[in-house]
Amino acid sequence: MARTVRFHEIGGPEVMRLEDLETGEPGPGEVRIRVEAIGVNRAEALFRSGEYIEPVKRLPARLGAEAAGVVEAVGPGVSGFAKGQPVSSVPAFSQNDYGVYAERAIVPAAALLRRPDGVDAVSGAAVWMPYLTAYGALVEVGGMRAGDVVALNAASSGVGLAAIHTANRVGATPIAVTRTRAKRERLLEEGAAEVIVSDEEDVPVRLLALTGGRGxxxxxxxxxxxxxxxLARAVAPGGTLLLYGALSGRPTPYPGFDxxxxxxxxxxYTVLETTRDPGRLRRAEAFVVSxxxxxxxxxxxxxxxxxxxxVGAHRHMESGARFGKIVVTVTG
Structure with a gap:
């Protein structure tokens, strides 16, 4: 038996329950892992509340796609993973099919990455989704390169911080947008070239000023x-507006005509474009490990x-107070 998080109804964080369930044996192409740490992502809160891009197909439902742990068993046809090996799972599957909010979890082998030396379980549960998202959108899809400027909002999220680091890694200039001054200094410490406080400044006007009018x-x-x-007003001619989230919860117009x-x-863009494509995932893994x-x-x-x-972890995420990634630790 393994303690497993499920929800029996759509709703807020309080609908999640910790239940004792049989984990079972991995099937063809699957691996069972003993979970040590779990990365908490906005997608799980949206799935739980019925607001995700994919609806909940059946209840009770499980949650979670990003975790770090140790391989316990491998199913038929699986190669490259062995019992006792430290690994991380990445979002590459539907939460209608698998969930890693548990002491033990079965996941597709295609959703596992070997945990690099020196990366502990907490880091292994927190590092992949942010960097796979940032790299996949900005470098793999967008083609960002040295000399480019990237403006990013929700800059203090895990993905936002990874985007700052990724831009600096390729020689681009990251300009962070945050709502209040509370996180400004920390964003500069993380490598933002400039920080725009949206509650106090006109974002497109400041972006245009910072880029000499180019955008x-x-x-x-x-x-x-x-x-x-x-935001589109401050994109340079021929530039790209990449939409990877909808935190506003409001309809999004197409800005081109206006x-x-x-x-x-x-x-x-969603991270699934990277994690479900073996070639892209291989390149992304190499980039992040480097x-x-x-x-x-x-x-x-x-x-x-x-x-x-x-439940407390999800409430903290929804409070908007975080700086970086929330991680759930598992013992037992």
Missing amino acids: AEYAFDAVAGPGVTD LGMPALNVRT GLRAGVFRAVVDRLFPLEDV
């Missing part, structure tokens, strides 16, 4: 909603919660 080659938008039009049909590329070894990438962990307080 940013990339805008990396986790908020979307009506503000997307203002702005007079500029040379603007608008594209949505950054970890060089000491320029790292997991920025905001706070740890025990599995018994997974």
